Amino acid sequence: MKRSEINHALQEMEKMIQAYQVALPPFCNFTPDDWKSKGSEYDEVRDNMLGWDITDFGLGQFEKIGFSLITLRNGNVKNTKYVKPYAEKLLFMQEGQTAQMHYHAYKMEDIINKGGGNILIRIYNSMKDGSFADTPVKVTCDGRSYEVEPGTQIRLTPGESITITQGMYHDFEVEKGTGPVLLGEVSMCNDDQTDNYFYDHSVGRFPEIEEDEAPYRYLCNEYPRA
Numbered sequence: 001m002k003r004s005e006i007n008h009a010l011q012e013m014e015k016m017i018q019a020y021q022v023a024l025p026p027f028c029n030f031t032p033d034d035w036k037s038k039g040s041e042y043d044e045v046r047d048n049m050l051g052w053d054i055t056d057f058g059l060g061q062f063e064k065i066g067f068s069l070i071t072l073r074n075g076n077v078k079n080t081k082y083v084k085p086y087a088e089k090l091l092f093m094q095e096g097q098t099a100q101m102h103y104h105a106y107k108m109e110d111i112i113n114k115g116g117g118n119i120l121i122r123i124y125n126s127m128k129d130g131s132f133a134d135t136p137v138k139v140t141c142d143g144r145s146y147e148v149e150p151g152t153q154i155r156l157t158p159g160e161s162i163t164i165t166q167g168m169y170h171d172f173e174v175e176k177g178t179g180p181v182l183l184g185e186v187s188m189c190n191d192d193q194t195d196n197y198f199y200d201h202s203v204g205r206f207p208e209i210e211e212d213e214a215p216y217r218y219l220c221n222e223y224p225r226a
Helices: 003-019 040-047
Strands: 051-055 067-074 086-093 098-103 109-116 119-125 137-141 144-148 153-156 161-164 168-174 181-188
Touching (some): 003 051, 109 119, 109 153, 119 161, 137 153, 153 161
Antiparallel strands (some): 051 067, 067 086, 086 181, 109 161, 119 153
16 A cells, blocks of 8 residues: 555544544554654553554555554553453444455454444354354344344444454445444454454455655554664
């Protein structure tokens, strides 16, 4: 992705967050210049990859495949210095964007439609070899449990949520005609480097960046060390 494309995506997410009057932690507002003066007191942000993030899944088609997000809080399963057992994110998807099919082996999460349009989440159980299972999928949405056929899309309107359990394949798609969506995610500790298992093994999590302008914000994997 071009840096200019990333900057624009982050600014669009900021506008959505402001429209829904969601206040962000102070570190989300740090500029690259601000980070020059931040010492080890902000190591939790650096070590646990808090802050702004972008993914195009390495496919270079962000307007169609990808989304913007912020990790607001997170523990660390690899570092005993951080004992927090949970994480929280905000995700932003424009109409026309989709996210790749994947599951998590460690993390259980709730995906919440915080406002805007409707989000469609297609779900499957996974097999040990990474293929789709042909078994019914147990769904839990806001205290209601039921089963659906594999490959069913669950529609979340604003205020609704779904629990994604370990091994449950899921993707995301904004329902056509409903507009951009602001999502929340609450979960067990998040590890985007090792706990994303994509159905399409050729895709990745973090984009390669072409520096065509200065960064508006550092992404969560770009912070300078103290």
